[in-house]
């Protein structure tokens with residue numbers, strides 16, 4: 396039996412842990428539809444009509460998507476069937492931005508019509524981890540017991556990323572429901588175009604985080620494995636941090652090919 400089917404059986408047996416009301420059930424309109432990219436099976440994704448997302452919690456917002464990306468790492472794992480517990484029909488996408496279409500009664504910082512970037516990780520803003528700004532450790536947005544058993548602590552929910560990450564519909568769609576919208580959405584000034592702001596949803600932050608974990612500082616020589624969008628942005632962050640990532644080595648001014656970076660030539 397395929398890994399996906401087995402993992403879903405285990406998921407069914409373990410059950411769910413309680414999270415904030417209405418958060419993880421993807422509730423879609425039965426009367427209004429939208430176009431969305433959905434997972435249909437291994438190496439099979441399809442744009443289909445699905446019900447528009449509905450506000451199911453007073454801290455939700457519905458965002459009309461104006462730009463989204465295909466994540467060259469994470470989405471390819473889903474596409475290739477490498478991540479278990481994904482259900483047929485899930486709307487994909489965790490990197491998106493758009494315009495606030497509607498808000499729940501308890502959304503305080505956003506207004507309808509505002510442009511926002513949506514963070515890939517869904518965070519409540521109030522739990523122990525969120526108060527330390529460790530948003531990917533949010534304790535109330537991922538109901539997966541299975542992930543907790545695997546990793547010792549479940550991480551936050553992530554849009555469009557299987558039952559193990561909360562089973563939320565994603566943003567490769569005309570509309571997406573954003574839980575805890577005050578925390579998960581970041582307003583964008585009108586003069587900043589989508590093409591610049593969009594990367595704040597994942598790529599710019601993930602690549603910066605990589606350089607933080609690598610403790611990159613001025614004068615360091617840095618090698619980057621894998622030169623997709625994250626690798627390119629990590630290289631740029633290194634340059635911004637005045638590292639020597641844009642040179643072969645300290646005494647050399649020849650620009651290095653990042654993918655074939657060598658200290659000796």
Ligand SMILES: [Zn+2]
Pocket residue numbers: 466467469489490515597598
């Ligand atoms: Zn991503």
Ligand SMILES: [Zn+2]
Pocket residue numbers: 518519520521522523524525532533534535
């Ligand atoms: Zn939280």
